[in-house]
Amino acid sequence: MSTRTIRGVGASPGQVSGRLVLSLAEARRLGALEPVVLVLRDCRAEDARVLTDASALVTVRGGVTGHGAIIARALGKPCIVACRFLDPHPVEGTLVVSPEGAAAFTVQAGVPVQVDGAKGLVSFDEP
Numbered sequence: 001m002s003t004r005t006i007r008g009v010g011a012s013p014g015q016v017s018g019r020l021v022l023s024l025a026e027a028r029r030l031g032a033l034e035p036v037v038l039v040l041r042d043c044r045a046e047d048a049r050v051l052t053d054a055s056a057l058v059t060v061r062g063g064v065t066g067h068g069a070i071i072a073r074a075l076g077k078p079c080i081v082a083c084r085f086l087d088p089h090p091v092e093g094t095l096v097v098s099p100e101g102a103a104a105f106t107v108q109a110g111v112p113v114q115v116d117g118a119k120g121l122v123s124f125d126e127p
Helices: 024-031 048-052 067-075
Strands: 003-007 009-013 015-023 036-040 055-059 080-081 084-091 094-095 103-110 112-116 121-126
Touching: 009 067, 015 024, 024 036, 024 048, 036 084, 036 112, 048 067, 055 067, 067 080
Parallel strands: 015 036, 036 055, 055 080
Antiparallel strands: 003 121, 009 080, 015 112, 084 094, 094 103, 112 121
16 A cells, blocks of 8 residues: 655645545544544634534635634644645545546545645555
8 A cells, every 4th residue: 555645735734644534423433532634625614613623624615714614723633724635425425536637536534634734735545
């Protein structure tokens, strides 16, 4: 198994390792038990309160002045936005990772993920 790293825009510094979760409900349920990295298409104002449960936030859309990024900074949690190489499918529990110039691969919710919010890097173990 090899590790693949995807780049987004660092919106809140910090480094975290945790299990991949793809929904607000999973972040709330598992975040109290262990570190989780929440990956969403975008983070709306009403979603931002879940960041108290997640150890880090990664969004496909959004910017450094978006709700999720602002709340993450206020809570001191890593956040990466505009990570356009990710395609979350929360109902199926999968995340399609499409690195630029490389073949896409799919990871399952629950796999370990590493986040570096200062550098805007998300690392996955490629199946």
